[in-house]
Amino acid sequence: xxxxxxxxxxxxxVKSTQKITKAMKMVAAAKLRRAQESxxxxxxxxxxxxxxxxxxxxxxxxxxxxxxxxxGTGQEKTYLxxxxxxxxxxxxxxxxxxxxxxxxxxxxxxDEGKELKIITVGSxxxxxxxxxxxxxxxxxxxxKESKNANYFDADKVGKxxxxxxxxxxxxxxxxxxxxxxxxxxxxxxxxxxxxxxxEGEENSSEESYEFEPDEDEILSNLLPKNISTQIFKAMLENxxxxxxxxxxxxxxxxxNAGEMVDKLTIExxxxxxxxxxxxxxxxxxGAESL
Amino acid sequence: MSEEFKxxxxxxxxxxxxxxxxxxxVVPAFEGEMGILKDHISIISFLKxxxxxxxxxxxxxxxxxxxxxxxxxxxxxSILTSTIFNLADMDKSKQQDLLKQAEEEANKTDINDxxxxxxxxxxxxxxxxx
Numbered sequence: 001x002x003x004x005x006x007x008x009x010x011x012x013x014v015k016s017t018q019k020i021t022k023a024m025k026m027v028a029a030a031k032l033r034r035a036q037e038s039x040x041x042x043x044x045x046x047x048x049x050x051x052x053x054x055x056x057x058x059x060x061x062x063x064x065x066x067x068x069x070x071x072g073t074g075q076e077k078t079y080l081x082x083x084x085x086x087x088x089x090x091x092x093x094x095x096x097x098x099x100x101x102x103x104x105x106x107x108x109x110x111d112e113g114k115e116l117k118i119i120t121v122g123s124x125x126x127x128x129x130x131x132x133x134x135x136x137x138x139x140x141x142x143x144k145e146s147k148n149a150n151y152f153d154a155d156k157v158g159k160x161x162x163x164x165x166x167x168x169x170x171x172x173x174x175x176x177x178x179x180x181x182x183x184x185x186x187x188x189x190x191x192x193x194x195x196x197x198x199e200g201e202e203n204s205s206e207e208s209y210e211f212e213p214d215e216d217e218i219l220s221n222l223l224p225k226n227i228s229t230q231i232f233k234a235m236l237e238n239x240x241x242x243x244x245x246x247x248x249x250x251x252x253x254x255x256n257a258g259e260m261v262d263k264l265t266i267e268x269x270x271x272x273x274x275x276x277x278x279x280x281x282x283x284x285x286g287a288e289s290l
Numbered sequence: 291m292s293e294e295f296k297x298x299x300x301x302x303x304x305x306x307x308x309x310x311x312x313x314x315x316v317v318p319a320f321e322g323e324m325g326i327l328k329d330h331i332s333i334i335s336f337l338k339x340x341x342x343x344x345x346x347x348x349x350x351x352x353x354x355x356x357x358x359x360x361x362x363x364x365x366x367x368s369i370l371t372s373t374i375f376n377l378a379d380m381d382k383s384k385q386q387d388l389l390k391q392a393e394e395e396a397n398k399t400d401i402n403d404x405x406x407x408x409x410x411x412x413x414x415x416x417x418x419x420x
Binding site for chain 2: 222
């Protein structure tokens with residue numbers, strides 16, 4: 001059995017760990033509220049953007065000559081995957097969930113004999129992926145300096161993706177992120193952004209629009225913006241998810257630390273008692289033998 | 291019957307402005323300024339750098355935008371933009387900052403005609419604000 005001193009030290013150390021996890025939980029809770037708010041505020045923009053594009057693509061007459069960002073390059077040979085993770089750890093299964101989802105998708109693509117390219121956003125995803133898919137990662141972006149998700153960062157990623165698309169480096173682009181549902185549930189998502197996947201979203205509005213200038217020009221202007229918007233949406237969802245995930249992870253850690261302290265305290269008291277009893281026995285038996 | 295309609299300006303971060311007593315909006319559409327009144331036909335267009343004028347009973351407002359898309363439908367005007375500033379909040383230094391940025395962009399040589407045109411537009415509009 002560990003000595004009394006050792007037990008005392010362990011209790012102290014677990015207690016200080018508990019203090020840290022408790023503080024982290026509270027910080028995450030505060031940040032979560034803000035992140036959740038901005039995720040909710042950001043929704044109207046991406047929804048409206050989607051609506052407009054839907055209306056536009058319904059109105060487009062010449063499907064053959066539609067912009068490539070909408071209709072695709074006509075082949076599906078090279079896949080680009082943008083994996084969005086956090087820059088910080090200690091947030092439960094947040095990053096692992098995205099990576100798991102992404103890895104199963106990668107395996108499927110590689111099984112089909114297609115080419116795979118990866119862009120990682122956030123350093124944690126890069127850390128986890130570079131061991132297995134190191135040669136496939138073409139770009140690694142991290143926004144450690146930015147405190148909150150902002151549109152400029154998303155735009156940077158979006159522009160890079162479009163540049164690569166126009167250079168013919170890939171045919172299909174998918175982004176991976178965690179969708180925020182609530183504090184305990186975050187759903188890893190794979191969303192295809194190039195070519196735009198509008199299936200299943202039948203639009204009932206049959207109203208015809210007037211376009212100025214014509215549809216093609218608006219579309220070719222709008223689609224790149226939509227890429228950035230979708231990425232921005234993913235970033236917002238991700239940051240809310242990250243804080244939520246961290247909060248529940250830290251909550252669990254705090255509770256576990258509490259249990260551990262209780263257990264160790266009982267053990268400490270027992271051995272203290274045992275030591276006293278032992279001493280008493282020694283004294284009494286010593287006195288008796290006289 | 292009132293001659294008012296609803297306008298909503300959203301940027302990626304949040305819903306920037308919602309007003310439902312607007313009588314006229316002038317937007318800098320790509321092919322020239324466009325005034326929108328109630329019962330305008332449904333239209334989708336995009337913006338070049340310029341000033342959005344919102345005329346309403348509760349007072350007129352002016353906003354500077356660098357890009358965006360407008361959609362008008364059923365007397366609802368939605369403006370999506372990534373860069374927007376209320377002219378009332380814009381002071382000299384802010385304006386100079388933007389102007390400097392725009393001039394730098396316009397002086398780049400490795401950009402295509404369209405971005406060059408847009409950058410020139412920015413410079414022009416910002417200069418008129420002086």
